[in-house]
Amino acid sequence: MHHHGYLWAGSKQRFDEEALRRPPPPDPPPADGRLELIRRYKEVKAEFPVVDLPPLETAYWLIKPRELICGTWDEPKEAAAWLGQRLAEYAPRFASESDRDSTRLKTLANAAAARLDWGGDVSHGFPLERPTFLSLALVCCSPNRAMPELGCPLR
Template sequence: MHFHGYLYRGPGEAIKPFDDARRAGTAEFQTATVPPEATSAWLARPARMIQGTWDDPADAVTWLSQQHTEIAGSRMHLEQQREAPPLEAMTSNALDALTRGNDVVWAWWLRGGNFVDLTVACCPNRDGDGRCPIGRADSRPEAASRRPGESSAG
């Protein structure tokens, strides 16, 4: 298993519910830059949309942290985010999630009506069709293939 990072930073108004640009299998989906409805659907987008690929989940979390730092001062309602988890807790949770085979999405509204979506998708993904956008043929470790709450005893 490896990890692909995706970034959307643009007008929040472009992210519309039930929009064909966000739904895999539509013509608009392949050229859209807005986040898809399902996190795993990022993997169905063209490889040129990938911002980074990592074998180690810690490297993917480092990328998330760097992106977070870059936009930290641009987020809306900073005064209301004092109660939000600190970056250290967010990175710890993200590392745990990726290690278990779960995708991670961090998203915030930015000043000026923009929106940022940072996604790290596990590849292959338990919710996708198994194809890697860059053609890698990794497999998922058994523990990462189970859905949360499932046991290996079946």
Template structure:
């Protein structure tokens, strides 16, 4: 098992474009950079959307924490970053995906995703990069 990182930040109103976020024919899913509606669907996207690949959960979470902090300075006031890190390492160790996302202003959304590959929730999906 290894892990792929993905991210998207932008105008949160674009998230309403569900046809680009679902793997349906003619919807533009494969070309869209909007985050899919389901985490495992990232594995159906082109490998050019992968922002990093790691062999250990700890490495993946370090990337996740760094990107999250860059996009959301000060982090989440309700859940300290260190507690968030430890929980994410545990989740990834069980082959569960991790998403850290939030609204950073009235209209701006920031999402950071680490997807386990191979994925226990989506066992039929092949790795996009290997």
């Protein structure tokens, strides 16, 4: 097992486009259904795998383009260290003063190492200065515990 790190920072309005952050339903709408539903289904089916927006379910990062991977680590502590570095880097921009607390940020990184160690994924989001949002994720790979059918994006 190894771990991939992902970072997304962008407009909160774009982050809130949830239709592009979830996979399309397994079955398309009926061919004689509303044209708007058919159009939207086709758009989401084409865009979800390639759009850089963080997926609502963390494991789905694994189907995104490999170029979105910010790092890959064999050891949970190494992946958690990357998370801790990103948290420290962005902390001055966090909108909430409590989110900037260095003890809290170290606790998040330590908890990430423990979660990754048993095969869980880690995902955090932080409002930055308006209107920006930061999303950080660490995803277990080969296999992913939540979705073992998803392959490694590096293969």
